[in-house]
Amino acid sequence: MKHEYCVQTDILETVVASAPVELRHAALLAALATRTEFRSPAYVTSRDSYGAHPARVFDAAGALVADNYRDWIRSEIDARNGDVAAVWEHYKDEGYLLSEIQPVLHFFVHDRGGAQDNFTQFRIFTETEAISRNLFTSAAWRQPERPNDLLVYHNYLGEPIDPRPLGSARYRLYDAIDMPSFLRLADACTAEERRVAAARRFKFTDLQTGESGSESYGEMYPAFDKYPHKSRRFFDDWCESSAGASGERICRRWVFEPQDSEGHQSDQTQPRHLYFIPQWGHNRKVAAVEKTRNMDDYALFGRLNKFDERIGVPFSWYFYGLHGDLVKSGSIERILAAAENGLIVLPEHDYRVLKRWQDQPYGF
Structure with a gap:
């Protein structure tokens, strides 16, 4: 989902995707500086804490079966009226293989100077893809039972194999956040949250006198905002x-x-x-x-x-x-x-x- 605080340009996505991946991201920074409005981008930091996620499906000979694992497995489940065990039974001995994408997230910034929030932050993934596991395990005790066993959790995928890299690493733009826009929208959202919270009323009863009444959250905690x-x-x-x-x-x-x-x-x-x-x-x-x-x-x-x-x-x-x-x-x-x-x-x-x-x- 593209949010209103994000810079939304197809050109930016194309420029990021076209840059060759380098250790210090020099080519990416040069491409942003020369081909977009962000003339002074700088690298900040990276996070490599993301797990690999399923990508493409291949047969035992390595021929491509499907470009998107989740779309393919969903269609296979639907074709069998939701019978996940039937999907597993059909493919468990076929030797199908799965590629996975390993992402690393990089943060870049275009600082326009002046106010401390006057910048755009880029979150850009480096993605490497490799055929890395058998599609299904043949162990009966790991037979999937629910669609999410295959769609979400991947606990029922096959065993890892020696990775076979597919192409070179590539960049993918995740988002570009305009921080002034983000903070203005956060201000507005918070104002509405606080308005709703202040108006919320709570009933109470005095256990000694038996008298009842109500008081709003704003009346109970006048300094909460x-x-x-x-x-x-x-x-x-x-x-x-x-x-x-x-x-x-x-x-x-x-x-x-x-x-x-x-x-x-x-x-x-x-x-x-x-x-x-x-x-x-x-x-x-x-x-x-x-x-x-x-x-x-x-x-x-x-x-x-x-x-x-x-x-x-x-x-x-x-x-x-x-x-x-x-x-x-x-x-x-x-x-x-x-x-x-x-x-x-x-x-x-x-x-x-x-x-x-x-x-x-x-x-x-």
Whole structure:
């Protein structure tokens, strides 16, 4: 599904697909710069945590049977009136083979400068395809029973074989997210969510007097919408802290995975929920700030400053604390308390960011 915050051009998809895959993506970056409006694209980071997914079907001799495994298996199930076991019985001894595509996701950015959110983020897959397994296992105890056994989970596919590569690696554009558009839409979605939440009423009964009444969520928690949604706050905190004051661009240090409920909600009467999950952009291994429970606050602050030095951005530890994997959110609480007790000294703008977080914590 193409969303309104995505750049939607067929030319962009074609340019990405036509570039030869290289280790440092030089040809891809050059193609984007010369053939699209994005004149200064830059590589940020990659994620290789995606599993392989089924691609094409071949017979035992290696001849192509179907270009799309899922379409083919769905038609085979339909032809047998949904009898999945009959499909398995028909093909289990035929020696059919399956190719799989192994994706690696790369993040690129075109930074237009100015406001920290003034950029377009590209998510582009490198895909390599190889004939990598038998289509079905012949083991009777693994006979599939439901369509999803073959359509979704693939638990009933055959055993892996020595991979036989099919062609060279290729690029595929996943999306191009215009961050100002994304945040404006997230603002609007959040405003509607909060309007609906504030109006929701709750009935109550006083167990001592027996009196009943009702109160809206907005009346019960009048400050629940005091701050912007967490995606906007992440940018605001960067801009107002030492991280932004240092001149570092957020889009070169973090990448963003949109989470959009549109098209996925079972109850379509509910407001759309839109936000992102930030992921760090460093490409080297960075040790987590661990075993802090027995440290005093001054030692913890020293560890966090060392962490910032490794990252290369002041006050980075706070943003990693919002993420929670390399720096625990408890460190935010301890550093704020230490600053208020006079044990450490923080820049005033960083202190204000921490105080806002304490007033209404958020994270990802």
